[in-house]
Amino acid sequence: METHAVPLRDSGGHIQSALAIIRDIEERRQMSYQLEVQRNRLQTIIESEPECVKLQDRDGTILEINPAGLRLLNATDPSQVIGKTVYTFINNEYHTAYQQLTDEVFSAATPRSMEFEITGINNVHRWVETHAAPLLDNAGNVTALLAITRDIDDRKQSEERIHQQHAELAHVCRLSTIGELATGLAHELNQPLCAISSYAESAVLLNARPYGNDPAKVEQILQKIVCQTERANNILQHLRDFVRKKTPKSQPNQARALIEDMIEFIEPERRRQGIKIDLECDEQLPDILVDRVQIEQVILNLITNAIQAITQSENAQKQLSIKLSATPHNVTISVRDYADGVPEEIRSNLFTPFITTKAQGLGIGLALSHSIAEAHGGQLWYEPKNPGSLFSLRLPCKEQHV
Known part of the structure; x- marks a missing residue:
């Protein structure tokens, strides 16, 4: 109970009695008690929360x-x-x-x-x-x-280790690709080296003629040596950029430029196998925000796979097609060969590690390419064609990615 009392006074100011108001506060005390119990319970939960x-x-x-x-x-x-x-x-x-x-x-x-x-x-x-x-x-x-x-420190460290392993695997794949293309690259590099040797020998002979020097001809030969040296350097520079380890960094890139660079890179192998490459491209292609080396690795993997499929097929057309198309949000790169196609029994697992149709393949190229595409917010998929296979790489435009 709760009591409020006030004195009652007579005309002289003397207290004669008291007026008391008594209220039942049992319900309020119960509510206060319950609130205190709940507060203590909540405090205990918070204190014991891990x-x-x-x-x-x-x-x-x-x-x-x-x-x-x-x-x-x-x-x-x-x-x-x-x-x-x-x-x-x-x-x-x-x-x-x-x-x-x-x-x-x-x-x-x-x-x-x-x-x-x-x-x-x-x-x-x-x-x-x-x-x-x-x-x-x-x-x-x-x-x-x-x-x-x-x-989440342990989780972040695990993610970093996975990221490093992924980068190491990508590097191994690039080295593997270079190994597969070694014959063509050696031939491509041998051409400017042979030309340099020939031009240098000619310059020596001109300079040693007993009936006088010809500075103009020597200068022409030296200019040719410089040109061939730059050609060899460009081949080595492109090769070095492709295989070196570096931290992935997304930057605006032109999809057509990436394709043309990889076609130039694959040119020795293309000529050696006698394969024609057709490139079809939309007039207006927006930039894509990607790591250049990683996406070049995917493109090169798709092109080399197509070339190998053609060379392993007895009746395949010596031709592959590359098409670039764009929507307001994406750029799609499609690579098609006209070979025998992917066996139906492995199509559903085509992007699974260690699944391959090659006699000496590792089965990690497409799996890695698929993960690179997804890491860029894109997609990589396969479609059977008659004849051949179509692989498509879709990447978001720079504005869409942002």
Whole structure:
């Protein structure tokens, strides 16, 4: 019960009696008790939660944090964290993105997620993933940001190892491709070297003539030597760019230029096999945002596969077709041969590692090409033709990718 009493006085101001109002507050006490129980239960849940749970205001000041959050930051006491801003612990390159996340949670009152790196107490670095949600008052106003943050450092390290292994595999595939083309490349490089040797010998003979030198002819020969040297250097430079290891970097590229570079690269093998390459291209092709070496690797793989399919078939036309077409959002590169096609029993697993129709193939070229296409937000697929096979590589345009 709850009592409110007031004195009753006579005309002289003396207290004669008291007026008491008694109210039954059992229900209110029960409600208060239940609220306290729920508050303690919620506090226990938060305290025992294995993930970091924290409250912050719009400026990023940390209002509350549970023990798991302290452990995530390598803190031993709440005073090391509470009252400081989250930007004390978030690495500088993620400040802008996290501020944007905070503004969106407070403005739109909708949950947001983000991955970023933090630096805890004692300069310990780790990757984390946070899920942020608005904390509302009774009027529906956002009073704080509630964030649940988990340690994803092991996952990020695993992803990095997979990425490195993927890059190593891509490098091995490029070296394997160069090995398959070695005969043609050696012939292509031998031509300028032989020409240089011949021109140099001619210059020596002209210079040694007993009846006088001919500077004009010697200069012409030296110019030819320079041209052949540049030709050999271009071959080696293209080869070096293709096989070297480097960090993938997407940049705007012209699809036609990539195709023409690979046709030039494959030219010695094409001539050696006596195969004709037809190139058909839309007049207006938008740029694609890709890593040049990786996409060249896919294109070269498709072209060399087509050439090998033709050479392994007794009755195939000595011809392959390359077509470039565009939509407002994508550029599609299609490579078709007129050979025997892919056996029906392996078509469904064509992009699975170690599936191959080649007697000495590794079965990783198409699988790797497929993963490269997907990593660029594109697609690589196969269609049977009569005769032959059609492989299509679709890549998003620069604007669409962005």
